[in-house]
Amino acid sequence: MNLWQTFLDKRGDLLLALGQHIQISLIALVIAVAIAVPLGIWAQGHRRFAQTLLQLTGILQTIPSLALLGLLIPFVGIGTTPAIIALVVYALLPIFQNTYVGLTEIDPAYQEAAAAFGMSRWQKLRRVELPLALPVIMGGIRTATVLIIGTATLAALIGGGGLGNFILLGINRNDAALTLIGALASAALALVFSAGLALIQKLRFRYVAYALGALLVIGGGVVGYQALRPKPETITIAGKLGSEPEVLINMYKDLIEAGHENVRVVLKPNFGQTSFLYAALKSDKIDLYPEFTGTVVTSLVKPSAKDKQALANGANSYPIANRLLAKQGMILQKPMRYNNTYALVVRQADAQRYGLKTIADLDRIPQAQAGFDLEFANRADGYQGVKQAYGLDLKLHSLDASLRYQALVKGQVQVTDGYSTDSQIAQYHLLALQDPKHVFATYRGAPLMRSRWAQQHPAMVKRLNRLANKITETDMQQMNYAVNVQKQSAAKVAKQYLQKHGLLKEAQ
Missing domain, CATH: 1.10.3720.10 (MetI-like)
Structure with a gap:
């Protein structure tokens, strides 16, 4: 240090x-x-x-x-x-x-x-x-x-x-x-x-x-x-805790400013849990933030029984999410390519010792200790769904999202929740267990905003949609690695990706 x-x-x-x-x-x-x-x-x-x-x-x-x-x-x-x-x-x-x-x-x-x-x-x-x-x-x-x-x-x-x-x-x-x-x-x-x-x-x-x-x-x-004091008109973009949301909000900032030199964009990184961000968005305190289709359909809207069945059968969650968001005056823009879904993560040593490959194999660990983020522990497509689908009953410890990997690496817990693009999986040589029963929904990210704001800023929305179907899981994991392990700034990593793929030039 x-x-x-x-x-x-x-x-x-x-x-x-x-x-x-x-x-x-x-x-x-x-x-x-x-x-x-x-x-x-x-x-x-x-x-x-x-x-x-x-x-x-x-x-x-x-x-x-x-x-x-x-x-x-x-x-x-x-x-x-x-x-x-x-x-x-x-x-x-x-x-x-x-x-x-x-x-x-x-x-x-x-x-x-x-x-x-x-x-x-x-x-x-x-x-x-x-x-x-x-x-x-x-x-x-x-x-x-x-x-x-x-x-x-x-x-x-x-x-x-x-x-x-x-x-x-x-x-x-x-x-x-x-x-x-x-x-x-x-x-x-x-x-x-x-x-x-x-x-x-x-x-x-x-x-x-x-x-x-x-x-x-x-x-x-x-x-x-x-x-x-006079307050200039600003665009406020917030992000959840973590390097990935911070990279994304910096991309949003660069894309918006590339077309409007006089626009002042204020970033609010590491803002907190989903509920904080969504409440701030609904009350006009922020203008947009990166959200995921899976989070929308499981936490922010109330799908009908028909929608739930369609999602369980593998239907595309994006149109369902947007249709239900519209009832709340919200809109999710076109999603990126990668699927940043949940994963249950274990150490390679434990995987070899107990023969762990899938989530169902966790019952092989005697009195397994799990360290989960509070949000994941209470989500239907998180631990609650895992319990129901796989019949697991782990000894649960509630951990802050930023601490769960440290607890896993130190052996304080045997399993934790993560995301498929987390840099820590590569950094600590961990294993993400397979989910053969498809408990975890599809999580494709996009800017979430109020419908009224999108209508008032069509040019900005068009620039933000330059990210549609861009960024692979490998791309995102590498960017997370650059921020978390190589200690590069999220702003630098974001701009490098946009410049490499010509997105800033196209947005002008």
Whole structure:
């Protein structure tokens, strides 16, 4: 692992990610302080409601972050907005709790002295209570800051950017250097913010108030600027986790820009699971993303009994998928050539030891341990279909898609799910088991978009369809290998393929 060389190669991307992370964290912190501190002050005089508020903020903090992000996408879209809302939710408890505790635990003698001097409620708060409670309040703000910076890495899952991009990319490509750089940068940022707040805390109260006021003004200005600044028309393309979706979205970008020099295309790689992407597409938060015919007919639409029978008999899934998508105002463009279907993958050593050739042979492994991606484990054309067709009952472990091959290679599981174009199959000399009962559907990829968007951008759709019936399974596996193993950028690999096959020249 050449950490220093990776840092030098990625320093530009790191600075960009660091700036995004600081922006997200700062805005979330400012909003959380603006809500929680006044709420804590109000609760001091309404103690009957204080416990209810403490319980409510505590409950909000227990909501799983991924679940919260998923719930927010249909309402506020993708990017930084849902990430900031989630971070504010998690930061409310420590700030509110410390503000309330700091104010309510002041020695009553100080309260009596303030009353004896004839201070008004505002004067007592400003001159006595807040200065005395400041160390406790600042402690809550520091705790919230560290929590925000650490949790902000999840913004990368929904296209919000930040240091999480490095962590996700490192995990997905099995590149420990990228993961470590992202983690170290996040930890360093948390320490710097915490140290800065500790330094502010040592100042006199009025200077602290000035500093926090300036922070609120600056943060509010950033929020206002982001909301009010003119936004140029852009084309937003998202992709699922992995090198293959990232290569494809870069191809889409190059094809669109080849015909429209003034078009601004924004890419959202490593966006997450299918449900996140489809929800974002339906709510007009993204314009298109690469999807597969098999995923459409099994997860995004509801085929009739007749359609299911036709698919089971080997019918072409593309026209069925498009007919059902049209009912939802969606359209899948012409698919590529390769079939990126599911596969159950084992190590060659296990295949030789137990004589594994087909999925049915897995029952030869005593107490076989399976590590499946959560989506595959619950799909009718995934593990659920495998169980029904082959009568298997594996001991199942739910693993993130980016970790399952690592678990297989290390012997922590004996079988995992993969795709026929995965570079890891060649990289680790693995075996994809045969599926004689054809549980796995045909997966041919194409741009999925709203029908209205396609009608409004016919020239762009025509360029995207240059990929129709292009790219073989060998081509895709080689491109995945170039990104995951040879560490080439997805953008470079995508452009090389398009240039080699003359697709950019034809699109002009």
